[in-house]
Amino acid sequence: MTATMNPNPSRIQVRPATERDGRRDYISIRDYGFWYGQKQALEGISLDIPERQVVAFIGPSGCGKSTLLRNLNRMNDLVDGIRHVGDITIKGRSIYDPGLEVISLRRRVGMVFQKSNPFPKSIYENVVFALRVMGVRDRSILDEACETSLRKAALWDEVKDRLQDSALGLSGGQMQRLCIARAIANRPEILLMDEPCSALDPIATGKIEELIHELKEQFTIVIVTHSMQQAARVSDRTAFFYLGKQIEYDTTEKIFMNPSQAQTEAYISGRFG
Amino acid sequence: METSDKKPTETPAAESRFTVSPITLLADLWMGRLIRFGGLGVVLAVFGMLAFLVLQVFPLFVGARVEALPALTVPASAVAFGEDEYGELPYVVLADGTIHFQRGSDGAKVQEWSPALVGRTVTAVRSYPRAGLVFLGLSDGAVLEAKVSYRATFDAGGKRALQPIVTPLEPVQVGSPGLPCLGVWNAKGAQSRLLVVRQESAGRPKLSAVRITERKGLGGKARVTASAPFAVAPELSDLEQVLLPSTADSLLVVTGTGEVRAYSDDGVGMPLLQVFRPFADAADARISAAGLVFGHVSVVLVGQTGVHQVWSIYPQAQPDGRSLRRWGKIHDPEKLPGPAVGIFAAEGNKCYLVGAGGELQLRNMTTDTLRWQGPAPAGRVAQVAFAGNYDRFTALTVDGKLHRWKLEDHHPDSSWGAFFGKIWYEGATEPAYTWQSSSGSDEFEAKYSLVPLFYGTVKGTFYALLFALPIALTAAVYVSQFLRPEYRQIVKPVMEVMASLPSVVLGFLAGLWLAPLVDPHLVSLFCALGVLTPAALGAGFLWSALPQPWRRQVRPGMEFVWLLPFIALCCWLAWQAGPSIEAAFFTVKDTASGAPLADFREWWRQTTGMSYDSRNCLVVGFVMGFAVIPIIFTIAEDALSNVPQSLISGSLALGASRWQTVWSVVIPTAISGIVSAVMIGFGRAIGETMIVVMATGNTAVMEFNPFSGMRTLSANIAVELPEAAAGHTHFRALFLGACCLFLLTFVINTLAEVLRQRLRERYKVV
Known part of the structure; x- marks a missing residue:
């Protein structure tokens, strides 16, 4: 059945969508539009992200997938001349609620960037950074959080003997896992990943993907990726964007096996994008 | 044929696409050199600047260089000497008052002058070489002053010759008539001149003084008035040395028991101001030599063991709360090898020459530094005079020799201590870091603390x-x-x-x-x-x-x-x-x-x-x-x-x-x-x-x-x-x-x- 739908069935393996308990509209995006100055970046986006699932945003460059991701924790706030319509809610509460501090939103919604960006500090200080800015001073709590996060990020065994060394001495893949450990140290509920593997070699990519599988037991993960194989491998649901519009959003299986839109099929089969 | 013709032309053309233009290579080479030159130039400029600064500063920290010149043989009865500015025609004063001029280059006698004394003899001689003044104490207590000056003459060949001129003045009665002068001193202060003679009566020293005031009228001749002789320090029972500061307002007497007695002019006479015993703590409290340093507000005192102190007059708080100028110790220089034979002050700076233990030391009073030391001449030194520009000094020894030294010491006041240490300057109440590089007075001492x-x-x-x-x-x-x-x-x-x-x-x-x-x-x-x-x-x-x-x-x-x-x-x-x-x-x-x-x-x-x-x-x-x-x-x-x-x-x-x-x-x-x-x-x-x-x-x-x-x-x-x-x-x-x-x-x-x-x-x- 994959032969017709998928140009390269041996490389793309689709993981069957697993239904876990949890809210289906954990993150809810409604009629969302977004402008950078005069330029409209997103238009009419409406999708629900279920709790503790991995949702992948795919689409060609400039389609708005990263913009949408960055709006989920309002990282675009500092950009000049932004404007939006519609609403995004997390557990029913709008992220644009005037009473909501953007800082507390970001504590709830962690983020991993495309390019790993460890701080020029020790490994330990990188991991506990979020706790420190929350005001945690207790050394034992910090130590524990550091170990737990590094274990979850599958980095503990590699760095446990050199926690006080500079984080900049790590390899590219280790740095990215460190950034993941850092993002989960204060136990957010949602983890945003903006092309987390684009700068990594296949082995490091594999490790991160495994990690995503483990993390989704606890976190709701939204991942932007350029690699359709990756989207197929790691996500439960996939949204395809094109030119700022949401073309199709469904289970990953459906998107890759039987997309309802011709554009989606064209994109995933490599005809454009 | 055409194809074979084409081929050789094509190949170089294709090759030349990959060859680098010589201009590119040349530019690369020269720009590289230029940049290296610039970089090195900066480094060199910085070090050059440092080198220049160090070169300018270095002479401050070299001591004095002294070179002995051949000694002149003078009559053995010479007791004092003087010289012209360049030492070309020095003179010695013999015990009988004769002034004997000798050429500095070969020692040949040039001229002689004898005082015209009627029934009197010369019993004391003092020469002030810088002023060209010779004072002769006479056997009747009077003082004859003679002024030595030089006139430069040029012969037909344009050769310069010095002609000494001695101008005697009328004797002035200073001491008690009938008693011979045993010592004579002169000081020219700002307002008046003080002439002091020492006599002896009944085994007790007797100091008498005359104050001479010179008033210049408008265009008229100077009117000289001499005060009546007055006794100074009548209470003295013994006397070792008299120091008369050039300020002419005070007098220091060193006694045989190691006391220094300071007398100060109060307008009428010279009452006792202060008595101090610098070496009171030493086993032998006597003072072997004392001498005033240029500026005449500090005195260098050397004890019998070579212990060495400098006392100066500066404002001191009195028990009643007032602040009065009194003598106090300001320096403790390092010990000399033995008792000193004399302290001889330089002109124009605070250096002094001290002879002790068979050697001469040139020391700076203010900075406590030894600038030079060398062997002392064989005979006992009777008098030392420094040239006005501090480039020579001459010593007369009692064995009839005039020893001469060339001196090179451009920065006598400088030392690490002077620039970076606390220095007790004359007139100051305590050691301090002071920068004061100029003042209105010639006797001012520049202070260079950084x-x-x-x-x-x-x-x-x-x-x-x-x-x-x-x-x-x-x-x-x-x-x-x-x-x-x-x-x-x-x-x-x-x-x-x-x-x-x-x-x-x-x-x-x-x-x-x-x-x-x-x-x-x-x-x-x-x-x-x-x-x-x-x-x-x-x-x-x-x-x-x-x-x-x-x-x-x-x-x-x-x-x-x-x-x-x-x-x-x-x-x-x-x-x-x-x-x-x-x-x-x-x-x-x-x-x-x-x-x-x-x-x-x-x-x-x-x-x-x-x-x-x-x-x-x-x-x-x-x-x-x-x-x-x-x-x-x-x-x-x-x-x-x-x-x-x-x-x-x-x-x-x-x-x-x-x-x-x-x-x-x-x-x-x-x-x-x-x-x-x-x-x-x-x-x-x-x-x-x-x-x-x-x-x-x-x-x-x-x-x-x-x-x-x-x-x-x-x-x-x-x-x-x-x-x-x-x-x-x-x-x-x-x-x-x-x-x-x-x-x-x-x-x-x-x-x-x-x-x-x-x-x-x-x-x-x-």
């Missing part, structure tokens, strides 16, 4: 940075991290323009506009400055206390629109409150009327006992800060702006506030650049010259009082170098200051660079 200048430099820099650092660094953080980019594009070039303001303009503004302006409103100014930080913090607090919807009305980075008026209002209120605060806390009693007077300046003077100058350190700090702020700001702002956005996003995404992001991510990442900024600002402040010259009183004081002036090393050079004679000690001392400034900035910049490299290593970003 310590007050260092102090002034550090003080000025401290106050400048105290003002500049907080403003420049917080401004840099604000502009780079918080302000909206469109305003940043305005602020930054404006600050850069500010950096290019000539410091002479700033100095002018500081000295002539700001200082008089600040002066009467000091308390208001302090209030306004003091309220600045609390106002800013308070504004921030109020801001964060506002409900989120209100705050959202203001775009991020535009908060200053309401912050600035708020702070300005707070400062204005504080300024207005200044006079009331002054009245409430800084009130003093007016000395004239007794009414309360609200004046901070007077209050400061009375409360702290420190001075208050209108052109003070705060004004300098303020204006120098103004000069330094743009530099620190620009470099720090660049460093902060260059922190990758990815790190800032990373921090914000982790739930850090903007300030937490700045404090724990941006600043540590940019710290090496910030350190550079601070160090460059520091370097600018430390070398800043014009502002300091114009806006301070340039007084080399050493107090950290913010309301007094200062003199910095750089200002000192700017002010004094034009009036320093090239090659003189003063000139070289200024270069020493430059050298120290160079080393100071060099060391600090090197340390800062090391620190910066380490920080950069630690906080480098991939």
